[in-house]
Amino acid sequence: MRIILVGFGVVGQNLVKLLLSRTDDIYARYGMKPRIVATLDSKGAVVCPSGLNLQRLLEVKRVYGTVAAYDDRYEVGEQEKQYMDSTSLEVSSSDDDDYNNNNNNNRVEEIVRSVDAEVLVEATPTNLKDGEPGLSNIITAIKHGKNIITVNKGPLALAMPSLLELAEYNGVILRFSGTVGGGTPILEFAKHCLKGDRILSFKGILNGTTNYILSMMEEEGFTFDEALNDARGKGYAEADPSLDIDGLDAAAKLVIMANWIMDLKITMRDVRFKGIRDVSLNDILEAKKHGKVIKLIASCDESRRLSVEPMLIDKGEPLCVNGTLNAVTFKSEHSGELTVIGKGAGGMETASAILRDLIEVRETMSIGMGVGLGRS
Amino acid sequence: MRIILVGFGVVGQNLVKLLLSRTDDIYARYGMKPRIVATLDSKGAVVCPSGLNLQRLLEVKRVYGTVAAYDDRYEVGEQEKQYMDSTSLEVSSSDDDDYNNNNNNNRVEEIVRSVDAEVLVEATPTNLKDGEPGLSNIITAIKHGKNIITVNKGPLALAMPSLLELAEYNGVILRFSGTVGGGTPILEFAKHCLKGDRILSFKGILNGTTNYILSMMEEEGFTFDEALNDARGKGYAEADPSLDIDGLDAAAKLVIMANWIMDLKITMRDVRFKGIRDVSLNDILEAKKHGKVIKLIASCDESRRLSVEPMLIDKGEPLCVNGTLNAVTFKSEHSGELTVIGKGAGGMETASAILRDLIEVRETMSIGMGVGLGRS
Numbered sequence: 154m155r156i157i158l159v160g161f162g163v164v165g166q167n168l169v170k171l172l173l174s175r176t177d178d179i180y181a182r183y184g185m186k187p188r189i190v191a192t193l194d195s196k197g198a199v200v201c202p203s204g205l206n207l208q209r210l211l212e213v214k215r216v217y218g219t220v221a222a223y224d225d226r227y228e229v230g231e232q233e234k235q236y237m238d239s240t241s242l243e244v245s246s247s248d249d250d251d252y253n254n255n256n257n258n259n260r261v262e263e264i265v266r267s268v269d270a271e272v273l274v275e276a277t278p279t280n281l282k283d284g285e286p287g288l289s290n291i292i293t294a295i296k297h298g299k300n301i302i303t304v305n306k307g308p309l310a311l312a313m314p315s316l317l318e319l320a321e322y323n324g325v326i327l328r329f330s331g332t333v334g335g336g337t338p339i340l341e342f343a344k345h346c347l348k349g350d351r352i353l354s355f356k357g358i359l360n361g362t363t364n365y366i367l368s369m370m371e372e373e374g375f376t377f378d379e380a381l382n383d384a385r386g387k388g389y390a391e392a393d394p395s396l397d398i399d400g401l402d403a404a405a406k407l408v409i410m411a412n413w414i415m416d417l418k419i420t421m422r423d424v425r426f427k428g429i430r431d432v433s434l435n436d437i438l439e440a441k442k443h444g445k446v447i448k449l450i451a452s453c454d455e456s457r458r459l460s461v462e463p464m465l466i467d468k469g470e471p472l473c474v475n476g477t478l479n480a481v482t483f484k485s486e487h488s489g490e491l492t493v494i495g496k497g498a499g500g501m502e503t504a505s506a507i508l509r510d511l512i513e514v515r516e517t518m519s520i521g522m523g524v525g526l527g528r529s
Numbered sequence: 530m531r532i533i534l535v536g537f538g539v540v541g542q543n544l545v546k547l548l549l550s551r552t553d554d555i556y557a558r559y560g561m562k563p564r565i566v567a568t569l570d571s572k573g574a575v576v577c578p579s580g581l582n583l584q585r586l587l588e589v590k591r592v593y594g595t596v597a598a599y600d601d602r603y604e605v606g607e608q609e610k611q612y613m614d615s616t617s618l619e620v621s622s623s624d625d626d627d628y629n630n631n632n633n634n635n636r637v638e639e640i641v642r643s644v645d646a647e648v649l650v651e652a653t654p655t656n657l658k659d660g661e662p663g664l665s666n667i668i669t670a671i672k673h674g675k676n677i678i679t680v681n682k683g684p685l686a687l688a689m690p691s692l693l694e695l696a697e698y699n700g701v702i703l704r705f706s707g708t709v710g711g712g713t714p715i716l717e718f719a720k721h722c723l724k725g726d727r728i729l730s731f732k733g734i735l736n737g738t739t740n741y742i743l744s745m746m747e748e749e750g751f752t753f754d755e756a757l758n759d760a761r762g763k764g765y766a767e768a769d770p771s772l773d774i775d776g777l778d779a780a781a782k783l784v785i786m787a788n789w790i791m792d793l794k795i796t797m798r799d800v801r802f803k804g805i806r807d808v809s810l811n812d813i814l815e816a817k818k819h820g821k822v823i824k825l826i827a828s829c830d831e832s833r834r835l836s837v838e839p840m841l842i843d844k845g846e847p848l849c850v851n852g853t854l855n856a857v858t859f860k861s862e863h864s865g866e867l868t869v870i871g872k873g874a875g876g877m878e879t880a881s882a883i884l885r886d887l888i889e890v891r892e893t894m895s896i897g898m899g900v901g902l903g904r905s
Contacts, residue, residue, distance in 0.1 A: 336726070495864065
């Protein structure tokens with residue numbers, strides 16, 4: 154299975170590490186040989202139709218800061234001659250954290266058009282304003298008949314119904330397991346584990362940063378600002394934490410869940426959301442007196458109303474998890490309330506969700522082609 | 530899809546109610562028309578190759594106490610003539626709670642041999658001594674090429690490796706979702722949601738009765754006997770609660786999980802188990818002082834050691850659920866700890882697990898036959 158990996162940040166690098174460490178096992182268990190035939194970061198790209206050397210790719214990124222250095226600057230010994238057919242494309246100037254949209258999209262289009270691959274993995278940073286560069290990358294891939302796996306929430310939050318439709322129309326598979334819950338298979342649980350039953354509603358803690366802040370306020374008596382600084386210090390909050398704190402990140406995940414699990418056709422505009430800036434230590438201590446806690450809850454109720462807001466919940470509820478954990482409780486028609494809990498983020502965790510999607514794409518392709526699970 | 534339903538107690542009746550309430554929806558969503566062509570309880574059987582009238586079946590059971598009365602005693606009006614082709618077989622004497630093994634097995638064999646059906650649903654009471662009558666029923670069905678769905682833990686706890694092998698050898702599907710966690714899809718979660726990842730170990734609260742008793746001791750300060758009586762009063766404990774209290778029920782579920790999820794080949798004899806009889810109120814109060822609780826934990830550790838025993842766990846752990854809830858925490862290689870929580874029992878919940886298995890059997894059959902998902 155040939156993969157174009159767009160975005161070579163924490164998740165992209167962890168995916169490569171994961172594929173490296175599991176090569177034999179993935180082949181033995183799933184008959185799948187994933188090869189990365191092209192990858193790009195904000196500074197450039199490298200293409201190798203026979204498959205990039207993953208160990209070298211990691212090393213080049215570490216040493217030179219961009220995958221574009223893959224074959225130019227690396228010292229080539231006898232054993233590396235096989236990789237000489239790779240070509241790299243460098244960009245003159247661009248910041249590592251700041252994808253240059255036009256350049257990036259043009260380069261992705263060039264690669265998608267010229268390189269044979271079954272799947273494009275979209276792992277550029279999430280942007281909830283206009284979804285770029287992920288949105289254009291996904292549309293380009295769909296139009297060129299590539300299956301897509303994205304861990305980028307932006308394009309889905311803003312245009313999931315259209316993207317699913319476009320993918321179906323073009324006969325490609327679009328998967329996004331890693332966009333909700335990191336490695337915790339929340340979407341799979343709802344979609345595959347409850348066959349025959351019906352999910353009536355769900356509610357969840359979908360953002361680890363805000364859950365950490367609220368947990369520290371409750372457990373340690375921190376004020377909001379103290380808890381936010383603590384979260385920053387531990388690397389749980391970004392320099393600009395507004396996407397988390399104002400509820401946008403949770404709302405984006407709610408959009409993805411509602412489309413996928415409840416078959417709604419909605420985008421961010423359909424979610425009423427409110428963050429945790431106004432939650433005071435006093436509110437939390439008052440709730441605590443009554444055996445309650447305040448959590449930022451994303452919910453889809455039985456009338457399909459979608460909201461993200463701080464809510465009081467019972468301390469004894471399975472949903473009531475602390476720290477950076479995520480949790481979702483599904484109310485089903487016949488099996489009662491079912492809760493799934495796990496880490497909501499993490500590079501390796503999210504990479505494991507990509508691998509899960511790769512296996513599913515592979516299996517779906519095999520069934521679709523009417524053949525057995527041949528090996529490729 | 531033609532079904533032989535063996536056992537018409539709480540779960541069997543709830544399955545019929547579920548099929549009745551969801552007929553159109555199941556056809557629309559899964560292209561499946563489940564028909565019960567034969568069923569039997571401890572007092573007799575009824576066969577109708579074109580499909581029993583489910584509404585009438587429930588009514589006959591309610592009024593006469595056995596499905597054998599289906600066509601003999603019921604007043605037949607004009608509109609019921611279509612059901613006149615059914616035949617019933619009565620047994621002279623046997624208690625409703627006490628399946629007469631030889632009679633039951635002979636009758637099952639007679640039905641399996643003479644009635645066309647794709648699936649046998651085994652829903653007789655669990656027996657952890659010799660697995661009967663379920664064990665013989667399952668073997669009979671396998672030998673006659675019927676797929677099997679069982680909610681009966683006994684046969685699996687005592688002979689799961691052989692039964693899986695026998696089923697594979699005979700080309701039939703054996704499923705048992707409802708044996709662990711009632712309607713909570715614990716087995717599905719572990720088997721299907723973590724593709725590409727690896728489960729290293731797991732631990733869980735698999736028995737609702739003992740969890741209720743321990744929760745009441747901790748929350749209400751009840752002694753063990755007081756809590757047991759309370760559980761009996763609420764219908765959570767049997768007259769003879771030893772299967773629950775001595776850890777056998779949890780051990781049986783652990784055997785099923787270890788075989789299915791970890792690919793071990795083990796039976797009850799390989800599990801070291803200890804119940805909760807020796808847990809005193811004092812132990813629990815002492816633990817509480819240190820933020821801990823005592824739970825009956827079934828576990829499979831990284832060395833594949835299997836045990837059921839009362840253990841101290843942190844009150845803040847996701848696994849720490851109260852009341853009759855069940856919970857399992859899986860430790861995965863790449864996605865960290867993942868916890869699933871839900872009701873562990875209940876007639877309708879377990880029936881929903883059977884429906885889930887029916888859909889899976891149907892889908893597997895369709896793939897196996899190399900055809901699309903035709904409707905039947």
